[in-house]
Amino acid sequence: MQRLLILGATSPIARSLAMRFATEGASLFLAARDLAEVERLASDITVRTGARAVSGVFDAAEFYFHATFFEKAVAELGGLDGMIVCFGTLGDETAAQVDPEKALAILNQNFTGAVSLITLAARHLEQQKSGFIIAIGSVAGERGRPKNYVYGSAKAALATFLQGLRGRMARAGVHVMTVKLGTVDTRMTWGRESPLTVAPEAAADSIYGAWKRGAEVVFVPWFWQPIMGIIKLIPESIFRRVNI
Numbered sequence: 026m027q028r029l030l031i032l033g034a035t036s037p038i039a040r041s042l043a044m045r046f047a048t049e050g051a052s053l054f055l056a057a058r059d060l061a062e063v064e065r066l067a068s069d070i071t072v073r074t075g076a077r078a079v080s081g082v083f084d085a086a087e088f089y090f091h092a093t094f095f096e097k098a099v100a101e102l103g104g105l106d107g108m109i110v111c112f113g114t115l116g117d118e119t120a121a122q123v124d125p126e127k128a129l130a131i132l133n134q135n136f137t138g139a140v141s142l143i144t145l146a147a148r149h150l151e152q153q154k155s156g157f158i159i160a161i162g163s164v165a166g167e168r169g170r171p172k173n174y175v176y177g178s179a180k181a182a183l184a185t186f187l188q189g190l191r192g193r194m195a196r197a198g199v200h201v202m203t204v205k206l207g208t209v210d211t212r213m214t215w216g217r218e219s220p221l222t223v224a225p226e227a228a229a230d231s232i233y234g235a236w237k238r239g240a241e242v243v244f245v246p247w248f249w250q251p252i253m254g255i256i257k258l259i260p261e262s263i264f265r266r267v268n269i
């Protein structure tokens with residue numbers, strides 16, 4: 026039986042992942058900022074699957090609270106076998122590009138907050154010599170774009186952090202998987218129409234399948250890998266002139 030901590034549990038992608046793990050008998054600690062919503066989600070999962078699901082709150086940017094929060098989650102679960110990092114925000118990119126405080130808030134919610142919590146989980150799993158970490162990154166981190174380079178740089182930094190961590194954790198038998206996610210229909214992308222958008226349930230299916238087969242880095246959906254491969258090849262002088 027897996028004991029899992031899911032951060033950013035109220036994301037519809039995280040909800041679907043939680044259901045999949047719960048259906049296989051995992052015990053869950055579900056956390057986000059919205060207590061009422063995580064409590065509702067935990068009850069719903071327990072009713073539908075019979076799995077044990079408890080809930081708690083954390084804020085990615087409240088670093089001083091992370092160690093206490095993490096210890097409480099592990100104690101409530103009675104140990105830890107895996108952590109899924111699904112929190113993140115686009116923030117106000119336009120404002121962040123001219124306001125350092127808003128830029129740093131986006132970095133904290135997508136990168137430094139994740140570094141803090143992943144480091145706590147990695148230390149625990151390394152000592153135990155087993156377990157896994159799944160972290161949701163973004164194809165936005167593959168190339169800096171005028172439209173979203175603050176958010177994109179946070180996801181790029183997260184991918185590099187996870188790459189190094191994966192190498193270190195492999196020696197302890199801990200699996201670290203990076204998800205490079207394309208556009209998914211969630212509140213983050215509300216109102217944006219794109220033929221490349223997929224449903225959160227489909228994204229969760231792909232993430233779950235990739236984790237099961239032991240993938241280290243996965244593009245979700247798969248077609249983002251060739252798309253970003255091509256986009257990365259475009260010379261900067263040309264890329265600057267196209268409004269992608």
Ligand SMILES: NC(=O)c1ccc[n+]([C@@H]2O[C@H](COP(=O)([O-])OP(=O)(O)OC[C@H]3O[C@@H](n4cnc5c(N)ncnc54)[C@H](OP(=O)(O)O)[C@@H]3O)[C@@H](O)[C@H]2O)c1
Nearest residue numbers: 033035036057058059084085112113163206208209211213
């Ligand atoms: N949707 C997309 O197209 C897309 C594409 C690429 C990558 N992603 C990534 O996928 C992940 C899930 O996003 P989503 O699309 O499902 O968006 P979402 O529905 O807005 O979910 C975001 C989650 O992050 C939590 N969260 C936000 N700020 C937080 C903070 N400061 N501290 C703690 N929790 C916080 C939210 O919960 P509370 O508000 O209750 O705290 C929620 O659970 C994110 O990492 C996002 O960057 C999404």
